[in-house]
Amino acid sequence: MAEEKESEENISALHKKITDAFQLFDYDSNNTVNVREIGTIMYSLGCFPSQADIREFTAKVGEDFSGVVHLDKFLPAMTKVLLENRFPPIPRSKLLQAFKVLDKDQKGYLKPEELTKYMMEKAEPFTQEEMDEMLTAHTHQKDNVIHYEKLIDKLTADQNM
Amino acid sequence: MGCGMGKPRIQQNKSIRAALLIQRWYRQYVARLEMRRRCTWNIFQSIEYAGEQDQIKLYNFFGFLMDHFTPTSRNLISHIFRENEICHDADWERYFCYKDIEVPASYSGPHLTIPMTFCGLSKLMEAFKHKQQLHARYVLQILGETWRLLRILPNINHVSVCHTKEITICGDLHGQLEDLLLIFYKNGLPSCEKPYIFNGDFVDRGKNSLEIMLILFGFLLVYPNDVHLNRGNHEDHIVNLRYGFTKEVLGKYRVHGKKILKLLQKIFSWLPLATVINHKVLVVHGGISDSTDLDLVARMDRHRVREAFNFSTISVFYRIQAREKSGRAHSSNWSRFSADRLCLARSSSVCDPFTLEKTGFKRCPNFSFLHKCMNVITRNASAQIVDLLWSDPMPQNGCIANEVRGGGCYWGPDVTEEVLGRHNLQLLIRSHECKQDGYEFCHDRRQVLTIFSASNYYEVGSNRGAYIRMGPDLVPHFIQYQASSTCRELTLRQSVGWTERSALRALRQQLFVHKSDLIGAFQEFDPNNTGVISLRHWATATERVLKLGLPWRVLRPQLVSRAQHGMVNYQQWIRELSIPEPKPEVYTSILETMYKNHSNLETIFRIIDTDHSGLISFEEFRQTWKLLSSHLKMEISDKAIADLAQSMDFNKDGSIDINEFMEAFRLVDLSSHG
Numbered sequence: 001m002a003e004e005k006e007s008e009e010n011i012s013a014l015h016k017k018i019t020d021a022f023q024l025f026d027y028d029s030n031n032t033v034n035v036r037e038i039g040t041i042m043y044s045l046g047c048f049p050s051q052a053d054i055r056e057f058t059a060k061v062g063e064d065f066s067g068v069v070h071l072d073k074f075l076p077a078m079t080k081v082l083l084e085n086r087f088p089p090i091p092r093s094k095l096l097q098a099f100k101v102l103d104k105d106q107k108g109y110l111k112p113e114e115l116t117k118y119m120m121e122k123a124e125p126f127t128q129e130e131m132d133e134m135l136t137a138h139t140h141q142k143d144n145v146i147h148y149e150k151l152i153d154k155l156t157a158d159q160n161m
Numbered sequence: 162m163g164c165g166m167g168k169p170r171i172q173q174n175k176s177i178r179a180a181l182l183i184q185r186w187y188r189q190y191v192a193r194l195e196m197r198r199r200c201t202w203n204i205f206q207s208i209e210y211a212g213e214q215d216q217i218k219l220y221n222f223f224g225f226l227m228d229h230f231t232p233t234s235r236n237l238i239s240h241i242f243r244e245n246e247i248c249h250d251a252d253w254e255r256y257f258c259y260k261d262i263e264v265p266a267s268y269s270g271p272h273l274t275i276p277m278t279f280c281g282l283s284k285l286m287e288a289f290k291h292k293q294q295l296h297a298r299y300v301l302q303i304l305g306e307t308w309r310l311l312r313i314l315p316n317i318n319h320v321s322v323c324h325t326k327e328i329t330i331c332g333d334l335h336g337q338l339e340d341l342l343l344i345f346y347k348n349g350l351p352s353c354e355k356p357y358i359f360n361g362d363f364v365d366r367g368k369n370s371l372e373i374m375l376i377l378f379g380f381l382l383v384y385p386n387d388v389h390l391n392r393g394n395h396e397d398h399i400v401n402l403r404y405g406f407t408k409e410v411l412g413k414y415r416v417h418g419k420k421i422l423k424l425l426q427k428i429f430s431w432l433p434l435a436t437v438i439n440h441k442v443l444v445v446h447g448g449i450s451d452s453t454d455l456d457l458v459a460r461m462d463r464h465r466v467r468e469a470f471n472f473s474t475i476s477v478f479y480r481i482q483a484r485e486k487s488g489r490a491h492s493s494n495w496s497r498f499s500a501d502r503l504c505l506a507r508s509s510s511v512c513d514p515f516t517l518e519k520t521g522f523k524r525c526p527n528f529s530f531l532h533k534c535m536n537v538i539t540r541n542a543s544a545q546i547v548d549l550l551w552s553d554p555m556p557q558n559g560c561i562a563n564e565v566r567g568g569g570c571y572w573g574p575d576v577t578e579e580v581l582g583r584h585n586l587q588l589l590i591r592s593h594e595c596k597q598d599g600y601e602f603c604h605d606r607r608q609v610l611t612i613f614s615a616s617n618y619y620e621v622g623s624n625r626g627a628y629i630r631m632g633p634d635l636v637p638h639f640i641q642y643q644a645s646s647t648c649r650e651l652t653l654r655q656s657v658g659w660t661e662r663s664a665l666r667a668l669r670q671q672l673f674v675h676k677s678d679l680i681g682a683f684q685e686f687d688p689n690n691t692g693v694i695s696l697r698h699w700a701t702a703t704e705r706v707l708k709l710g711l712p713w714r715v716l717r718p719q720l721v722s723r724a725q726h727g728m729v730n731y732q733q734w735i736r737e738l739s740i741p742e743p744k745p746e747v748y749t750s751i752l753e754t755m756y757k758n759h760s761n762l763e764t765i766f767r768i769i770d771t772d773h774s775g776l777i778s779f780e781e782f783r784q785t786w787k788l789l790s791s792h793l794k795m796e797i798s799d800k801a802i803a804d805l806a807q808s809m810d811f812n813k814d815g816s817i818d819i820n821e822f823m824e825a826f827r828l829v830d831l832s833s834h835g
Contacts, residue, residue: 009697013697016700016714017714017715020712020713020714020715021196021712021715023712024196024199024200024203024712024715025199028556029556030556039188039192040192040195040196042192043188043189043192043193043196044192044193044195044196044715047189048185048186048189049185050181050184050185051188090182090185090186094182095182095183095186097179098178098179098180098182098183099179099183101175101176101179102176102179102180102183118176118179118180118183119180119183119184122176122177122180122181123177123178123180123181123184124181124184124185125184126184130187130188130191133191134187155186155187155190
């Protein structure tokens with residue numbers, strides 16, 4: 001019995017967490033957000049979906065043709081996602097491995113042109129804006145390369161704030 | 162089909178998967194930054210509006226004062242409200258005359274001549290760019306000329322745009338000179354070929370309000386047909402007392418500041434209220450209400466409404482109630498409220514306490530009641546102006562009192578439709594609200610456009626500013642910018658971090674101010690007095706006490722750094738928020754109450770200091786504090802006040818320096834906790 005109550009409390013806490021995040025983008029205060037914000041909201045709740053995942057989820061919760069998503073549909077769907085841990089975070093080791101795959105010569109760093117080539121041409125390509133932001137923020141001032149291991153550490157530390 | 166062929170394909174797949182992983186990971190990081198930016202924005206907005214609510218509390222206090230006349234308080238009140246408006250314009254002209262003010266040989270700033278010329282303006286702007294200060298003589302000269310010009314301008318300016326002459330419209334500047342200079346740099350200076358409309362709120366908050374005013378007035382004098390200034394809600398001397406313009410002027414001009422402020426007070430009341438472009442586009446600072454009537458606005462004596470809520474407004478309020486209760490019309494009092502004359506000069510007999518009925522309203526004047534009364538009694542000047550300068554749009558239909566700001570209303574898309582339709586207009590351009598991108602449309606068919614020109618308003622990186630260019634097709638084009646040379650180089654991460662630290666600092670101050678209430682709320686979740694509560698309960702309690710409507714669960718990791726197993730030691734957390742312990746002789750609860758009300762206190766002190774000397778007498782201080790404390794239902798002995806005075810280290814000559822007093826409330830830099 002106590003366990004049930006506990007999990008009831010957990011669910012209600014989850015609901016509050018999801019609703020808080022949702023309402024940050026609810027500009028008209030009418031429990032809807034623009035469909036384009038769904039990805040951001042999912043990410044902010046600790047999930048790591050791919051663009052394809054986001055599109056699939058959005059298709060399920062979005063209202064047809066109107067470009068908005070209502071909290072009524074978003075809340076249960078998102079709760080399920082969180083309970084199932086459907087889009088878990090990426091372990092550091094996997095991330096490091098991924099960078100090493102791109103770093104063909106195993107230099108320990110990537111040149112901006114190399115990173116750009118992968119990020120903008122492969123998989124789910126970055127926009128120019130996204131690429132510029134990444135390079136500006138994380139290219140080393142002096143030697144003009146991206147030290148990916150340091151990058152992983154830095155961004156992971158930020159996550160834990 | 163040998164190994165040689167298969168390898169590249171596998172390699173390709175591997176790198177695609179790797180790229181996908183990295184993209185996913187990085188996008189999540191960026192999204193979290195965006196989230197934090199949104200939170201930060203919300204914090205700033207909610208604290209700003211909570212601050213504006215203080216204005217209501219201030220009027221509560223004055224209402225309370227009027228209810229509770231005692232011989233001592235009566236002296237204080239008549240001192241504040243004393244009649245001093247009998248002079249005529251000619252007398253004022255003599256008072257404001259600059260001709261006797263000598264400019265010393267040591268003065269290194271610009272010298273100006275009348276009439277104002279474009280050369281003079283350039284000299285002025287150069288001087289301000291180099292952080293020089295204009296001599297009081299020239300300040301009064303410019304202001305005097307401006308006053309004379311404004312008195313012949315109509316309430317509503319009508320301008321036309323044609324193919325050779327596009328018009329530029331700017332929103333709030335709030336003393337941010339850098340933004341004005343940036344606009345001039347990008348868009349060109351005002352001239353006959355380049356008309357401008359400046360839509361109010363030129364002053365307060367930023368530190369160059371006076372410089373902005375002088376530049377704008379200068380352009381107005383040189384190009385009176387092509388530069389148009391609309392009054393904003395901050396062009397109001399009572400608002401200036403609270404939000405920094407008064408302080409700025411007195412700080413820069415110790416000898417002549419008082420005169421300058423008085424002249425500015427008159428100028429503000431003479432600023433036009435709105436501008437209409439091609440009879441189709443209405444430009445006004447705040448907005449509209451369902452009773453907005455531009456024909457009435459055009460006819461009124463606009464200069465009689467000096468400030469939005471003066472004390473005769475409040476006395477009206479109390480009289481209305483008295484009348485409603487007694488059912489009789491006190492004809493001599495009632496004649497005061499004829500249709501267009503509601504807010505005339507302050508009356509010396511503010512109200513007669515013995516005929517007032519005491520009602521439940523005295524504790525917190527119901528603002529919507531006041532708003533309704535203002536409109537019912539008359540569609541009077543004051544109510545029309547307050548609506549134009551203070552209102553905000555809302556997404557829902559209807560028109561309700563704007564209790565967040567304490568002035569004007571919230572108006573919906575149906576009101577926009579009706580009012581614009583009634584006046585044959587197609588677009589309303591307004592300012593008054595900060596927007597992240599510098600501008601924002603709202604309401605059906607984008608009939609309402611907000612334009613805001615103070616970039617980095619809350620903090621470096623918080624928002625862009627924007628201005629509008631409009632040609633005869635009346636389609637607005639936007640130019641956005643962000644002042645500050647460092648801004649462009651800031652990455653998303655840095656600018657979010659910067660702004661966020663600032664917002665969190667402000668938020669921690671708010672939390673500190675409410676610490677007793679917070680501890681009480683936490684203890685409700687901790688019946689066994691263990692000293693710890695769950696993070697969930699922390700969020701619920703904080704939400705209940707602060708009422709800022711913030712996403713506490715999202716903010717929690719930034720505010721509570723030490724949480725073990727989902728529990729937080731709340732006593733320790735509160736301690737970490739606080740300033741160093743005050744001396745034992747000072748009563749902590751007084752300090753806390755004072756701090757909570759410090760912006761009100763400051764405003765009250767400045768009102769009491771009618772000669773703007775920066776000093777009030779100890780006796781006035783004591784009386785004010787006693788009144789305030791009984792209004793707040795706190796017991797304070799004379800000894801406690803004396804001790805407080807001592808610990809604030811006033812010079813022992815019976816005078817209190819307001820600035821010293823307020824300095825005592827600066828919190829120790831909390832960045833060590835950031």
